[in-house]
Amino acid sequence: MSSAAIQDFYPDDTSHCFGCGRLNSEGYHLKTRWNPQHPDETIAEFVPRSYHTAIPGFVYGGLVASLIDCHGTGSAAAAGYRAEGREPGTEPPLRYVTASLKVDYLKPTPLGPPLVLRGRIAEVKGRKVVTDVSFSVEGVETARGQVVAVRLPDTMA
Amino acid sequence: MSSAAIQDFYPDDTSHCFGCGRLNSEGYHLKTRWNPQHPDETIAEFVPRSYHTAIPGFVYGGLVASLIDCHGTGSAAAAGYRAEGREPGTEPPLRYVTASLKVDYLKPTPLGPPLVLRGRIAEVKGRKVVTDVSFSVEGVETARGQVVAVRLPDTMA
Numbered sequence: 001m002s003s004a005a006i007q008d009f010y011p012d013d014t015s016h017c018f019g020c021g022r023l024n025s026e027g028y029h030l031k032t033r034w035n036p037q038h039p040d041e042t043i044a045e046f047v048p049r050s051y052h053t054a055i056p057g058f059v060y061g062g063l064v065a066s067l068i069d070c071h072g073t074g075s076a077a078a079a080g081y082r083a084e085g086r087e088p089g090t091e092p093p094l095r096y097v098t099a100s101l102k103v104d105y106l107k108p109t110p111l112g113p114p115l116v117l118r119g120r121i122a123e124v125k126g127r128k129v130v131t132d133v134s135f136s137v138e139g140v141e142t143a144r145g146q147v148v149a150v151r152l153p154d155t156m157a
Numbered sequence: 158m159s160s161a162a163i164q165d166f167y168p169d170d171t172s173h174c175f176g177c178g179r180l181n182s183e184g185y186h187l188k189t190r191w192n193p194q195h196p197d198e199t200i201a202e203f204v205p206r207s208y209h210t211a212i213p214g215f216v217y218g219g220l221v222a223s224l225i226d227c228h229g230t231g232s233a234a235a236a237g238y239r240a241e242g243r244e245p246g247t248e249p250p251l252r253y254v255t256a257s258l259k260v261d262y263l264k265p266t267p268l269g270p271p272l273v274l275r276g277r278i279a280e281v282k283g284r285k286v287v288t289d290v291s292f293s294v295e296g297v298e299t300a301r302g303q304v305v306a307v308r309l310p311d312t313m314a
Contacts, residue, residue, distance in 0.1 A: 016210045018217040026208040051183040053173045054254070055309070060175040061255045062226050066219025097211070097265075098218045103258045152212070 005031035005044075006078045009088035014095045014152070019070035030067060032074030035118070042075040042119035042131070048111055059109040064143050067117055068133045069101050072147020075119035076129035080151065083124045096129060096149035109135070109142040127151040162188035162201075163235045166245035171252045171309070176227035187224055189231030192275070199232040199276035199288070205268055216266040221300050224274055225290045226258050229304020232276035233286035237308065240281045253286060253306035266292070266299040284308040 007020045007030070015023040020030040028046060035043040046067055054060045076096035081088050088094075109115070116136050123130040128150050135143035164177045164187070172180040177187040185203060192200040203224055211217045233253035238245050245251075266272070273293050280287040285307050292300035 014212055016213050018209050018211070019219045021210070024208060024210060026206075049183075051181060052175050053178070053181060054175070055171055056173050060223075061258070062176045062219070062223025065222040065226060065258055065260075066217075069219050069222060098260075098262050100262065101218070101222055101258075101260045103222075103255075105255050105257065108254075 003033065003036075004088070005033050006074045006088055007031055009093065010077075010095055011093045017070065019066050020074060028067070028070070030070045030074070032071050032078065032119070034078060040120065042071065042078055044071045044074070044117045046115045046117075048115060050111070053111060055108070057111055059111045059115065061103075061105060064105070064109060064115075064135060065101065065103045065145070067115065068103055068135060068143070068145035069098050069147060071117040071119055071133055072101070072131045072145070073098055073149045075121065075131040075133075076147070076149035079121045079124050079129050079131070095152045097152055098147055099128070099150045100148045101145065103143055103145045105143050107142050109137055113138050122146070160190065160193075161245070162190050163231045163245055164188055166250065167234075167252055168250045174227065176223050177231060185224070185227070187227045187231070189228050189235060189276070191235060197277065199228065199235055201228045201231070201274045203272045203274075205272060207268070210268060212265070214268055216268045216272065218260075218262060221262070221266060221292060222258065222260045222302070224272065225260055225292060225300070225302035226255055226304060228274040228276055228290055229258070229288045229302070230255055230306045232278065232288040232290075233304070233306035236278045236281050236286050236288070252309045254309055255304060256285070256307045257305045258302065260300055260302045262300050264299050266294055270295050279303070
């Protein structure tokens with residue numbers, strides 16, 4: 001298990017995602033890792049900017065959805081390598097895109113502290129990975145999501 | 158029926174949403190209107206920026222989700238006024254937030270042309286409005302969403 005983020009292993013030509021691509025200079029650069037404290041959990045953090053507002057004082061729901069989406073595809077890639085018994089960085093590279101995204105907003109998310117995303121792999125089947133994501137701020141879960149991700153054809157990755 | 162957008166009637170203190178608030182200087186300023194050609198349909202358009210990339214050449218899925226979210230809450234407000242038989246701008250103001258969001262990505266969305274969102278009100282019940290959203294580019298539907306929105310307490314709006 002590496003402490004590098006899964007997104008650091010995405011091939012250059014699939015590293016421009018606004019949410020998590022290391023080569024998108026305007027983007028969020030979300031980083032998804034296996035959690036060293038909980039080996040079956042993926043984790044990512046993001047500090048929202050002051051303008052990521054919904055109702056003043058709370059985080060814009062579109063940002064919540066976006067981060068869950070990218071953490072879901074990142075978790076899918078991490079789970080894909082694990083399912084194949086190999087490390088990120090080995091060939092062929094694995095890269096997933098979202099087939100469907102569901103977000104339940106449980107309560108308003110306060111704007112300011114880091115946003116924490118924790119993923120649990122619900123299913124790995126063929127080219128599909130399903131990840132359940134818990135979204136929290138300072139230990140309080142404010143949203144829950146599920147991301148169904150499918151593997152890009154090798155020819156695109 | 159007004160040709161102004163529903164978001165133009167949001168009270169100032171709920172007009173800072175990154176996706177659709179007219180007072181968020183960094184945001185997207187999405188505008189939701191009843192479609193003059195189809196009176197039961199809401200419509201909005203958005204021109205993505207070059208950095209709103211997923212895989213190069215395609216729109217970032219988080220943007221698709223964000224726009225569906227804001228068009229859903231905007232459609233909810235429009236439907237709420239209509240259900241009460243009054244115009245936006247009359248008191249009390251109606252403002253909705255997202256309870257849940259579901260997006261199915263049908264195919265990659267090409268990055269460049271305007272993104273078009275069309276909403277159909279599936280349910281208006283008490284403080285809840287459900288809107289089905291079709292997301293398309295140049296006439297091709299690339300995503301479908303459903304937004305369950307609930308009305309903010311009058312004291313917050």
